[in-house]
Amino acid sequence: MTPTAHTPQHGTRPGAVPARPASAVVRDALGVGVTVGLSGFAFGVTSAGAGLTIAQTCALSLLVFTGASQFALVGALGAGGGPFAAAAGALFLGVRNAFYGLRLSGLLGLPRAVRPLAAQWVIDETSAVTLAQPDRRSARLGFTVTGATLYVLWNLTTFLGALGASALGNPAAWGLDVAGPAVFLALLAPMVRGRRERLTAALAVFLALACLPLLPAGVPVLVAALAAPAVLALTGGKEEGR
Structure with a gap:
Protein backbone atom coordinates (compact mmCIF):
# COMPACT_ATOMS: atom_id res chain seq x y z
CA MET A 1 0.00 0.00 0.00
CA THR A 2 1.47 3.39 -0.98
CA PRO A 3 0.81 6.31 1.39
CA THR A 4 -1.15 9.05 -0.31
CA ALA A 5 0.44 12.43 -0.60
CA HIS A 6 -1.32 15.02 1.52
CA THR A 7 -1.83 18.67 0.70
CA PRO A 8 -1.44 21.10 3.63
CA GLN A 9 -4.78 22.44 4.73
CA HIS A 10 -5.74 25.72 6.35
CA GLY A 11 -4.94 25.69 10.05
CA THR A 12 -2.42 22.86 9.79
CA ARG A 13 0.91 23.38 11.50
CA PRO A 14 3.61 24.11 8.85
CA GLY A 15 5.41 20.91 7.94
CA ALA A 16 2.82 18.71 9.65
CA VAL A 17 0.87 16.05 7.79
CA PRO A 18 -2.89 16.46 8.32
CA ALA A 19 -4.87 13.55 9.70
CA ARG A 20 -6.70 11.37 7.20
CA PRO A 21 -10.49 11.20 7.34
CA VAL A 192 9.35 -8.74 -5.94
CA ARG A 193 10.06 -5.67 -8.06
CA GLY A 194 13.72 -4.69 -7.80
CA ARG A 195 16.73 -6.56 -9.14
CA ARG A 196 17.82 -7.49 -5.64
CA GLU A 197 14.40 -8.90 -4.76
CA ARG A 198 14.26 -10.89 -8.00
CA LEU A 199 17.74 -12.27 -7.43
CA THR A 200 16.83 -13.25 -3.86
CA ALA A 201 13.64 -14.96 -5.01
CA ALA A 202 15.43 -16.85 -7.78
CA LEU A 203 18.19 -18.03 -5.45
CA ALA A 204 15.65 -19.08 -2.81
CA VAL A 205 13.74 -21.13 -5.37
CA PHE A 206 16.97 -22.76 -6.56
CA LEU A 207 18.04 -23.66 -3.02
CA ALA A 208 14.61 -25.05 -2.12
CA LEU A 209 14.39 -27.19 -5.26
CA ALA A 210 17.98 -28.42 -4.88
CA CYS A 211 17.37 -29.44 -1.27
CA LEU A 212 13.93 -30.93 -1.83
CA PRO A 213 15.10 -34.46 -2.75
CA LEU A 214 17.92 -34.40 -0.21
CA LEU A 215 16.44 -33.05 3.02
CA PRO A 216 13.31 -33.83 5.10
CA ALA A 217 10.14 -31.87 4.38
CA GLY A 218 10.16 -28.50 6.10
CA VAL A 219 13.95 -28.13 6.03
CA PRO A 220 14.34 -26.81 2.44
CA VAL A 221 12.42 -23.65 3.35
CA LEU A 222 14.94 -22.99 6.11
CA VAL A 223 17.82 -23.44 3.68
CA ALA A 224 16.10 -21.14 1.16
CA ALA A 225 16.15 -18.36 3.76
CA LEU A 226 19.93 -18.20 3.26
CA ALA A 227 19.24 -16.53 -0.09
CA ALA A 228 18.68 -13.13 1.54
CA PRO A 229 22.02 -12.81 3.37
CA ALA A 230 23.81 -14.34 0.37
CA VAL A 231 22.43 -11.69 -1.98
CA LEU A 232 23.23 -8.94 0.49
CA ALA A 233 26.80 -10.20 0.69
CA LEU A 234 27.10 -10.37 -3.12
CA THR A 235 25.69 -6.87 -3.65
CA GLY A 236 27.65 -5.35 -0.79
CA GLY A 237 24.45 -4.17 0.88
CA LYS A 238 24.10 -1.39 -1.70
CA GLU A 239 20.68 -0.46 -3.04
CA GLU A 240 20.24 -1.44 -6.65
CA GLY A 241 18.17 0.27 -9.29
CA ARG A 242 14.58 -0.75 -9.81
Whole structure:
Protein backbone atom coordinates (compact mmCIF):
# COMPACT_ATOMS: atom_id res chain seq x y z
CA MET A 1 0.00 0.00 0.00
CA THR A 2 1.47 3.39 -0.98
CA PRO A 3 0.81 6.31 1.39
CA THR A 4 -1.15 9.05 -0.31
CA ALA A 5 0.44 12.43 -0.60
CA HIS A 6 -1.32 15.02 1.52
CA THR A 7 -1.83 18.67 0.70
CA PRO A 8 -1.44 21.10 3.63
CA GLN A 9 -4.78 22.44 4.73
CA HIS A 10 -5.74 25.72 6.35
CA GLY A 11 -4.94 25.69 10.05
CA THR A 12 -2.42 22.86 9.79
CA ARG A 13 0.91 23.38 11.50
CA PRO A 14 3.61 24.11 8.85
CA GLY A 15 5.41 20.91 7.94
CA ALA A 16 2.82 18.71 9.65
CA VAL A 17 0.87 16.05 7.79
CA PRO A 18 -2.89 16.46 8.32
CA ALA A 19 -4.87 13.55 9.70
CA ARG A 20 -6.70 11.37 7.20
CA PRO A 21 -10.49 11.20 7.34
CA ALA A 22 -11.65 8.21 9.37
CA SER A 23 -13.74 7.01 6.42
CA ALA A 24 -10.64 6.79 4.21
CA VAL A 25 -8.73 4.81 6.84
CA VAL A 26 -11.65 2.42 7.34
CA ARG A 27 -12.07 1.96 3.57
CA ASP A 28 -8.40 1.02 3.12
CA ALA A 29 -8.41 -1.24 6.16
CA LEU A 30 -11.56 -3.07 5.06
CA GLY A 31 -10.16 -3.51 1.55
CA VAL A 32 -7.05 -5.22 2.88
CA GLY A 33 -8.91 -7.22 5.52
CA VAL A 34 -11.57 -8.58 3.17
CA THR A 35 -9.18 -9.34 0.30
CA VAL A 36 -6.67 -11.25 2.39
CA GLY A 37 -9.26 -12.72 4.75
CA LEU A 38 -10.93 -14.58 1.92
CA SER A 39 -7.70 -16.51 1.26
CA GLY A 40 -8.45 -18.45 4.44
CA PHE A 41 -10.41 -20.75 2.12
CA ALA A 42 -7.11 -21.81 0.59
CA PHE A 43 -5.58 -22.52 3.96
CA GLY A 44 -8.56 -24.60 5.06
CA VAL A 45 -8.34 -26.67 1.88
CA THR A 46 -4.56 -27.08 2.15
CA SER A 47 -4.73 -28.07 5.80
CA ALA A 48 -7.42 -30.66 5.15
CA GLY A 49 -5.35 -32.04 2.29
CA ALA A 50 -2.40 -32.39 4.67
CA GLY A 51 -4.46 -34.65 6.90
CA LEU A 52 -5.40 -32.24 9.69
CA THR A 53 -8.91 -32.38 11.10
CA ILE A 54 -11.31 -29.46 10.91
CA ALA A 55 -10.75 -28.76 14.61
CA GLN A 56 -6.97 -28.76 14.22
CA THR A 57 -7.19 -26.51 11.17
CA CYS A 58 -9.42 -24.00 12.93
CA ALA A 59 -7.20 -24.04 16.03
CA LEU A 60 -4.20 -23.08 13.89
CA SER A 61 -6.01 -20.06 12.46
CA LEU A 62 -7.36 -18.99 15.84
CA LEU A 63 -4.08 -19.32 17.73
CA VAL A 64 -1.31 -18.87 15.18
CA PHE A 65 -2.99 -16.38 12.81
CA THR A 66 -0.14 -15.72 10.42
CA GLY A 67 -0.80 -17.09 6.97
CA ALA A 68 2.74 -17.77 5.75
CA SER A 69 3.61 -19.75 8.87
CA GLN A 70 0.36 -21.70 8.73
CA PHE A 71 0.88 -22.64 5.08
CA ALA A 72 4.49 -23.62 5.79
CA LEU A 73 3.44 -25.82 8.69
CA VAL A 74 0.69 -27.76 6.94
CA GLY A 75 2.68 -27.90 3.71
CA ALA A 76 5.58 -29.59 5.47
CA LEU A 77 3.27 -31.99 7.28
CA GLY A 78 1.46 -32.83 4.06
CA ALA A 79 4.78 -33.59 2.38
CA GLY A 80 5.60 -36.11 5.08
CA GLY A 81 7.85 -33.91 7.20
CA GLY A 82 8.17 -34.40 10.93
CA PRO A 83 6.39 -32.07 13.35
CA PHE A 84 9.63 -30.49 14.58
CA ALA A 85 10.86 -29.61 11.08
CA ALA A 86 7.41 -28.28 10.16
CA ALA A 87 7.22 -26.18 13.33
CA ALA A 88 10.75 -24.85 12.79
CA GLY A 89 9.89 -23.59 9.32
CA ALA A 90 6.68 -21.98 10.56
CA LEU A 91 8.48 -20.36 13.49
CA PHE A 92 11.19 -18.99 11.23
CA LEU A 93 8.64 -17.30 8.97
CA GLY A 94 6.79 -15.90 12.00
CA VAL A 95 9.84 -14.20 13.51
CA ARG A 96 9.30 -11.13 11.34
CA ASN A 97 6.12 -10.34 13.28
CA ALA A 98 8.24 -9.67 16.38
CA PHE A 99 10.05 -6.91 14.49
CA TYR A 100 6.74 -5.48 13.31
CA GLY A 101 5.62 -5.46 16.95
CA LEU A 102 8.65 -3.43 18.05
CA ARG A 103 7.84 -0.77 15.45
CA LEU A 104 4.10 -0.70 16.07
CA SER A 105 4.41 -0.60 19.85
CA GLY A 106 5.75 2.94 19.87
CA LEU A 107 3.55 4.08 17.01
CA LEU A 108 0.24 2.88 18.49
CA GLY A 109 1.01 3.62 22.13
CA LEU A 110 -1.61 1.17 23.36
CA PRO A 111 -2.30 0.69 27.10
CA ARG A 112 -0.21 -2.05 28.68
CA ALA A 113 -3.26 -4.21 29.41
CA VAL A 114 -4.28 -4.23 25.73
CA ARG A 115 -0.87 -5.04 24.22
CA PRO A 116 -0.99 -8.85 24.67
CA LEU A 117 -4.30 -8.96 22.81
CA ALA A 118 -3.11 -6.58 20.09
CA ALA A 119 0.02 -8.67 19.58
CA GLN A 120 -2.15 -11.43 18.10
CA TRP A 121 -3.01 -9.09 15.22
CA VAL A 122 0.54 -7.98 14.42
CA ILE A 123 1.03 -9.45 10.93
CA ASP A 124 2.05 -8.21 7.48
CA GLU A 125 -1.28 -6.68 6.53
CA THR A 126 -2.05 -4.84 9.77
CA SER A 127 1.50 -3.51 9.87
CA ALA A 128 1.28 -2.22 6.30
CA VAL A 129 -1.99 -0.38 6.92
CA THR A 130 -0.82 1.01 10.27
CA LEU A 131 2.52 2.28 9.01
CA ALA A 132 0.83 4.03 6.08
CA GLN A 133 -1.07 6.37 8.43
CA PRO A 134 0.19 9.89 9.23
CA ASP A 135 -0.87 10.08 12.89
CA ARG A 136 -1.57 7.90 15.92
CA ARG A 137 -5.35 8.17 15.75
CA SER A 138 -5.44 6.97 12.15
CA ALA A 139 -2.84 4.30 12.90
CA ARG A 140 -4.91 2.89 15.75
CA LEU A 141 -8.06 2.92 13.63
CA GLY A 142 -6.34 1.25 10.68
CA PHE A 143 -4.76 -1.40 12.89
CA THR A 144 -8.01 -2.19 14.68
CA VAL A 145 -10.24 -2.37 11.60
CA THR A 146 -7.73 -4.38 9.57
CA GLY A 147 -7.02 -6.76 12.43
CA ALA A 148 -10.65 -7.35 13.35
CA THR A 149 -11.82 -7.80 9.76
CA LEU A 150 -8.97 -10.10 8.84
CA TYR A 151 -9.19 -12.19 12.01
CA VAL A 152 -12.92 -12.82 11.66
CA LEU A 153 -12.86 -13.52 7.93
CA TRP A 154 -9.69 -15.61 8.01
CA ASN A 155 -11.09 -17.89 10.69
CA LEU A 156 -14.52 -18.12 9.07
CA THR A 157 -13.13 -18.97 5.64
CA THR A 158 -10.63 -21.39 7.18
CA PHE A 159 -13.53 -23.34 8.66
CA LEU A 160 -15.52 -23.25 5.42
CA GLY A 161 -12.49 -24.30 3.37
CA ALA A 162 -11.69 -27.23 5.66
CA LEU A 163 -15.33 -28.26 5.79
CA GLY A 164 -15.70 -28.11 2.02
CA ALA A 165 -12.47 -30.03 1.43
CA SER A 166 -13.56 -32.72 3.85
CA ALA A 167 -16.89 -33.06 2.06
CA LEU A 168 -15.21 -33.30 -1.33
CA GLY A 169 -12.74 -35.95 -0.24
CA ASN A 170 -9.07 -35.82 -1.16
CA PRO A 171 -8.20 -32.20 -2.15
CA ALA A 172 -5.31 -33.47 -4.28
CA ALA A 173 -7.75 -35.35 -6.51
CA TRP A 174 -9.47 -32.03 -7.30
CA GLY A 175 -6.25 -30.07 -7.61
CA LEU A 176 -7.20 -28.05 -4.52
CA ASP A 177 -3.90 -28.81 -2.80
CA VAL A 178 -2.21 -26.13 -4.91
CA ALA A 179 -4.57 -23.39 -3.71
CA GLY A 180 -2.46 -22.48 -0.68
CA PRO A 181 0.87 -22.04 -2.48
CA ALA A 182 -0.88 -20.19 -5.31
CA VAL A 183 -2.42 -17.65 -2.92
CA PHE A 184 0.86 -17.18 -1.07
CA LEU A 185 2.73 -16.55 -4.34
CA ALA A 186 0.03 -14.12 -5.46
CA LEU A 187 0.50 -12.12 -2.25
CA LEU A 188 4.27 -12.22 -2.55
CA ALA A 189 4.62 -11.39 -6.26
CA PRO A 190 3.91 -7.62 -6.02
CA MET A 191 6.79 -7.26 -3.53
CA VAL A 192 9.35 -8.74 -5.94
CA ARG A 193 10.06 -5.67 -8.06
CA GLY A 194 13.72 -4.69 -7.80
CA ARG A 195 16.73 -6.56 -9.14
CA ARG A 196 17.82 -7.49 -5.64
CA GLU A 197 14.40 -8.90 -4.76
CA ARG A 198 14.26 -10.89 -8.00
CA LEU A 199 17.74 -12.27 -7.43
CA THR A 200 16.83 -13.25 -3.86
CA ALA A 201 13.64 -14.96 -5.01
CA ALA A 202 15.43 -16.85 -7.78
CA LEU A 203 18.19 -18.03 -5.45
CA ALA A 204 15.65 -19.08 -2.81
CA VAL A 205 13.74 -21.13 -5.37
CA PHE A 206 16.97 -22.76 -6.56
CA LEU A 207 18.04 -23.66 -3.02
CA ALA A 208 14.61 -25.05 -2.12
CA LEU A 209 14.39 -27.19 -5.26
CA ALA A 210 17.98 -28.42 -4.88
CA CYS A 211 17.37 -29.44 -1.27
CA LEU A 212 13.93 -30.93 -1.83
CA PRO A 213 15.10 -34.46 -2.75
CA LEU A 214 17.92 -34.40 -0.21
CA LEU A 215 16.44 -33.05 3.02
CA PRO A 216 13.31 -33.83 5.10
CA ALA A 217 10.14 -31.87 4.38
CA GLY A 218 10.16 -28.50 6.10
CA VAL A 219 13.95 -28.13 6.03
CA PRO A 220 14.34 -26.81 2.44
CA VAL A 221 12.42 -23.65 3.35
CA LEU A 222 14.94 -22.99 6.11
CA VAL A 223 17.82 -23.44 3.68
CA ALA A 224 16.10 -21.14 1.16
CA ALA A 225 16.15 -18.36 3.76
CA LEU A 226 19.93 -18.20 3.26
CA ALA A 227 19.24 -16.53 -0.09
CA ALA A 228 18.68 -13.13 1.54
CA PRO A 229 22.02 -12.81 3.37
CA ALA A 230 23.81 -14.34 0.37
CA VAL A 231 22.43 -11.69 -1.98
CA LEU A 232 23.23 -8.94 0.49
CA ALA A 233 26.80 -10.20 0.69
CA LEU A 234 27.10 -10.37 -3.12
CA THR A 235 25.69 -6.87 -3.65
CA GLY A 236 27.65 -5.35 -0.79
CA GLY A 237 24.45 -4.17 0.88
CA LYS A 238 24.10 -1.39 -1.70
CA GLU A 239 20.68 -0.46 -3.04
CA GLU A 240 20.24 -1.44 -6.65
CA GLY A 241 18.17 0.27 -9.29
CA ARG A 242 14.58 -0.75 -9.81
